[in-house]
Amino acid sequence: MTTLIEASGLHTYYGASHVLHGIDLRIEAGESIGLLGRNGMGKTTLIRTVMGHLAPAQGKIVIRGRDNTRAQPHQIARQGVAYVPEGRGIFPNLDVRENLLVAARPGYKGRKDWTYQRVLDTFPRLTERLGHGGQQLSGGEQQMLAIGRALMTNPDILILDEATEGLAPLIINEIWRIIEAIRDTGVATLIVDRNYRKVLTHTDRCVVLEKGKVVEQRDSPTLASQTELLTRYLGV
Numbered sequence: 001m002t003t004l005i006e007a008s009g010l011h012t013y014y015g016a017s018h019v020l021h022g023i024d025l026r027i028e029a030g031e032s033i034g035l036l037g038r039n040g041m042g043k044t045t046l047i048r049t050v051m052g053h054l055a056p057a058q059g060k061i062v063i064r065g066r067d068n069t070r071a072q073p074h075q076i077a078r079q080g081v082a083y084v085p086e087g088r089g090i091f092p093n094l095d096v097r098e099n100l101l102v103a104a105r106p107g108y109k110g111r112k113d114w115t116y117q118r119v120l121d122t123f124p125r126l127t128e129r130l131g132h133g134g135q136q137l138s139g140g141e142q143q144m145l146a147i148g149r150a151l152m153t154n155p156d157i158l159i160l161d162e163a164t165e166g167l168a169p170l171i172i173n174e175i176w177r178i179i180e181a182i183r184d185t186g187v188a189t190l191i192v193d194r195n196y197r198k199v200l201t202h203t204d205r206c207v208v209l210e211k212g213k214v215v216e217q218r219d220s221p222t223l224a225s226q227t228e229l230l231t232r233y234l235g236v
């Protein structure tokens, strides 16, 4: 396997508040990873550190063998790491088609797997809304558009933070179907979601954070059967 991202010994602060306490995270090409942990344990902070939105005080971030510890978010993105943050980030004044086309670019080493048509085929609901402005879409459609925009950058990994937050059950199922379809194409995924059962179902491996440290790391099917661990770390 080829290692896509290797973060080691990450320490991240917000001012004086020490949030990540020496985190190691390794993601192989094509692998699907879930990041679990109760609220405030550092999941979003870890993602934002890997993406270059927060600078770690200590530690290293290596992408495909190259040091990216001090890289800016756009430099990380150009290496095939696509991030769909909590709260989306689409252009409200552009329609669906424009939102997708404006995001289009080849991936790492010119990879062009995701055409406009292929993205639309993955999101039938967006196809029905092509001429609608971003602000006219429902929350679920906006989320789909945000994921579609990320795919238009031909990523090697898609990072999804709370992609189903606040959505209706039918739409949530549709988002999980899409995540699974993307996983099947060989794009790696890193997923944070409140529904830990869904995360365990749709990933190969899960990493559990507690107070900014990795406290467990197991194959998802194994972890799914460890109710005592899930109770201890997720309070379920």
Ligand SMILES: Nc1ncnc2c1ncn2[C@@H]1O[C@H](COP(=O)(O)OP(=O)(O)OP(=O)(O)O)[C@@H](O)[C@H]1O
Pocket: 014, 017, 019, 037, 038, 039, 040, 041, 042, 043, 044, 045, 046
């Ligand atoms: N911008 C910020 N400034 C200061 N502290 C922050 C900031 N963002 C997060 N924190 C704190 O950092 C800690 C980790 O937060 P983080 O958002 O990474 O957790 P999380 O595991 O993603 O949980 P959640 O699901 O609640 O977002 C929490 O104690 C939080 O209060």
